[in-house]
Structure formats: C-alpha cells, structure tokens
Amino acid sequence: PLFEQVEHSIATYHQTETSLIFNSGYDANIGVFSSLPQRNDLVFYDEYSHASIRDGLRLSLSKSQSYKHNDFEDLEKKIKKTAALSTVWIVTEAVFSMDGDSPDWEKLAQICNRFDINLIIDEAHATGVLTDLPKMYQQTTLENHLTARIVTFGKALGCHGAAVLGNQLLKNYLINFARSLIFTTALPPLALATIAAAYESLQDKSVGEKLQKNIDYFNQNIQNLGLKNGFLPSRSAIHCYIVSGNEQAKKLSFQLETSGFDVRPILSPTVPAGKERLRFCLHAFNDEKQIIEALSVLQKHD
Template identity: 50%
Template sequence: MNLPKKLQEKLQKRTDNQSIRKLSDQNHLTDFSSNDYLGLSSDVNVFHRSHDYLIELDLQQNGATGSRLISGNHQLYNQVEAFLSDFHKSESALVFNSGYDANIGFFSSVPQRGDVILYDELSHASIRDGITMSNAKSYKFKHNDLSNLEELLNRYKDADAIYVVTESVFSMDGDSPDLVRMAALVNQYQARCIIDEAHALGVFGDLGSGLIQSLNLETKVFARVITFGKALGCHGAAVLGSRDLREYLINFARSFIYTTGLPPHSLATILMSYQEMIHSKKEDALQTNVEFFKKEVSRIEMTDFFISSNSAIHSCIIPGNKKVKTIAKNIQNSGFDVKAILSPTVPEGQERIRFCLHAYNSFQEITSVLETLRIFAAI
C-alpha cells in the first residue's frame, strides 16, 4: 500500500534538499563519530563482569517481564539507583529506559497548567518533545544567553512555577552555558533548574561524574538527567533529584509507567561500566585528546571554522547540505568515520562535520583526520 500523498511529498522534499536520512551498516573506519567517549561499549572487562555479576546474583533471565510497577522491578534496580544516588550526591535516582524516555517523562508530567518552561533554543529534541506534551506554557531563550533568560524570568515571574532547562554540554555544538551564573540566576527568581548531563557524564568532573558535580551545584538544581548510552557505553538513563520528585515521577511519568523495564543485563552493565570508569581513569586520556585536538585545529589554521568547545564534541561549520555531505564522504573514503550534520537537524547555514573524540583515539589519528579535513574543506 502506498504512502499518503502528504507523506510522499515530505520524503521527496528531504531527497531534494539533500537531507534524507538513511541507515548505514557499521564500519571499521577510525571512529570520530560515536558517543562512546571512553570506549566502554566494547570493553571486555565490562562484558565479562556484567555476566559474572548476574550469575553471582542468580539473575539468569533475559527480560524484566513487565513494567516496573507490575512485575519488572527486579533487585538490580534498587542496587543501581542506590549507587547512582551515592555517586552523584543526589537524594534519589530513578532509572528510565533511555534518555529520550527520561526527558519525555519528566517534561510531560512535572510542569503543570499555569507553569512556565524556559528552555535553551538548542535543547535536544527529547526535551522539546517532552515540553510539547506538557500543559505548561513554554518559551525559548537565546543559546547560552543569560541576559535573555533573565528577561524571560522577570517577564513570567508571576507564573505558578518556572522551570528552566538546558544542557551542560550541547550535543551539536559541544559548548556549555555558564552553569554557576545560571543556577544563581534561576534561584534568585525562585525558579527550578533542570540540567541534561548526557554529554558531560564520563567527560567532566571527579571520576567522570559530570559538570554539575565538578562545579558543586548538586543542591542548586532541581533535577539532573543522566544517560548511559554515551560515555558509559551501555543503555538507559536516570533522573536525579529529591525523593519527592522520584515518587512523583513513579506515579505520573507515563514513559516510566507504561513500558517494560530494562532487563537485568542492562542494569548489571550500567553498574560495571561505572566501576570501569571510576577505576580506569579513561576520562583523563579523553581530556588529553581533547586538548591535543584543539592544538591541532589551531596548528592547521582552522580555528575560525570550529565552534569553541572543551568537551568531546567539536563541530566544523561547512554551510550547505550538499557541500558538507561531499566533504564528509571524502573523509570517510580516507578511512575516518565522521558524520555530516545536516539541516533541519541544525539550522540552515549551520551544517557541519561533527568530530566526537574518544579516550582511545591516538594523536596520529587526530592529526591525520584534521589534515584530511583541511585538504577537502578547501574544495
């Protein structure tokens, strides 16, 4: 059966403007595209320790059997959430099946009618989708612009409650807001701050704990969203916050209530990935590579093409879907796995090649991929 005409037209439009998405097979190119910042997704120690831990606990089952509120709340959930609360210095933690589920669940259920949500204009799609499902009114502020945020805080100060949401590291630009000033500003207006730490966990902070803890802001924010599919190399996410917030989400977050829980193996892998991160110090190697990458960008005189970043994400702006796709393909043909980020994923004119750095990238690989970029970017 054919698609309806409107759907066919939307697909054709994507094809015409060079922005059609396609699934690709895994490759064996040098990795500069994945979120596996610490290399834990293929860590043999994590793999075997997760298996051994399940055997030790006699949890030899493949699935959770149901939602956590019915039959799926197996014993590893309590262990993982207790560990997360302790490690991240939070009153409580509630595990969700993914970062998308966590943001959808939080923003669709917590802000109420009469409340206001203020969000950074570059916030992740999962945040924006959750906000769209909320009964609260929402307004975006200019990216990392605290003056604009304060204008909105003052304008909507009479709302029943104000929620301010941003990311500690932005997934497309790799930059960060001034979180210390932001937290102070939000608290000044008696608002509540929610920080998505997806791309900060494992990258910043003592033992990879994230930017909020590195800045001692744990008690200054209402909630943190952490995800395990990036630097932890596995799956799932958690909302960190007060015990009351945890109880509220259990009762009202639909993406938590109406889905089968994660299998025991996923929870065991989360625990073992944290242990490996803590003891291996791989985040130190990652930060060394970040600093080397920045020096190499300066050496080849391409600093003006890159968005300033201290994270593992570094984006080279190359406007135009067709042009950036061509350059990315040439770099891939040279042996490096890089991805072109196209509009409408990013605004038109802000198309880019995004480089994701990892603890396992060598200096030689970093130099080579940037030299290759310089050659083809001159086309």
C-alpha cells in the same frame, strides 16, 4: 533488588540522593517534562534543547518558551516580562549535542538565585566525561535550585538506558506520575548488568584523563593548523566543523571516511541551513596521530 542495586550505584557515582532508571534518554525526558512542571508554571528552555525535552514539554500542562542559546540576558528579560506570578523552571544541557558547548554556569546561578528558579539539567553528553559537575553545582550554588538531572548511558557509556537524579521525593513522584516509566516494560537484567559494568569502568580515572588530553590536543591543533575559525568553540568531547550545504558536508564526511575516520555529517533541517557541520566525537582510545591525520583532511579541504 537488581534495579535498586544499580540505581544506588548510579546515585553514588553522581553524588546525589537517588536515581531512577528509564529505558532511554528520550523516555526519561518525556517522563520528567510531561509530569514535573504543573499547570500555569512557566518553563524556559534553551533554543538548542534536545527534541525529547521539547516533546515532553508539549505533553505538559505548563507554559513554555525558548530563550536564545546560552544567552542569559535574553533569558532574564523574558523572566522579568512574564514570570511574576508563575513558578519558573529553567531547562538547559550540560553539553549541547550539536555544538559541544556548555552554559556559563556562574551567570545561570545568578539568575536562579535572583528569581528563585527550579532548574533541570540534561547531562546526556556530559555523563562519564565532565566528572566534576557535582562539585561545580555546589560551588556556584546551582545545587540549591536543581530539581532533576538526567543522565544517559548511550553516549560515553556505550549501553542502553537513562536515569533521573534527584531526591527521594522526586523519585517517588516520577514513579507515580511519569507515564513513560509506568506504562512500559522495564529494562531486562542483562541491560542492568551492562549499565552496572559501565559504571564500574568509570572508576578507572585514567580513561577520563586520557580523553581530556585528547580534547586539549585537538583544540591545540585546530589552532596550529589554521582551522580554528571553522570550528565552534568547545571544551567537551564534541567538536563541530561548519560546512555550509548538505552536499558539501556529505562530501567532506566521505573524504574522512576514505581516510579511515567515521565523522558523521549533521545536515539541515537537523541544524539550520547554512550551519551544516561535521561532528567530531573524541574518545579516550584515539591517539595524537589519528587526531592530526583527521584534521589534515580538513586542512586540505579548507
């Protein structure tokens, strides 16, 4: 009953029919991508997709190939070239973890409508942050193609676990075929209570509004301080400042740390050589003074 109660709360919040809890985001993606696409299906995934998506596809009987990051012209060319006789899936993320950007939803919807695509979206870094996604899926007609959405609890919600969102047929299928769900011990009651409490906290809209104000203020001031060229464009809580070279990235991260800011360096080979970066993750509890002080450290370096 506790699992059912929490899964019902999750489904209600995300405006979907059902949810199915997994032990982690990694387990959820392994379960979904290893079992949903079938033999001879063709899966196109964004080249910046998370490692768990790629690992799940490696376990699948389907065929898969990447397309250039958020490049829907490249995706369309590949679909036209290879997909005529196959069931086609597209996999993308609502917010990409190493860049902080999102797909062009209108262009994605056009492709899904044109080729009758099955769509899976990983919402790990959007969970609790981009609260208008269900409305956007409806307005763009993407909801007509959405087979599954994956949300995780280890980012904005600060706890453990993940859930796959979809209809009852999807849930029944995964219960029977997702090995990363079946052949492992379920989350304990304490973890479920923590998840339930985290979703309860999302009812306070002021927290999300404060985060959005911080995102807007951050973007405004990277421009005011002449730092815009160093940052990748982002409207999410993730903002990445490119610092070429692992040692340079670590050095600048240490400078921020000594100023009181925990900003982690993302090093190659996690990201391509020459594209090393500092990843700023904004929170609702940050204030304007902290944002200016952190950016001032970059300004001195720049």
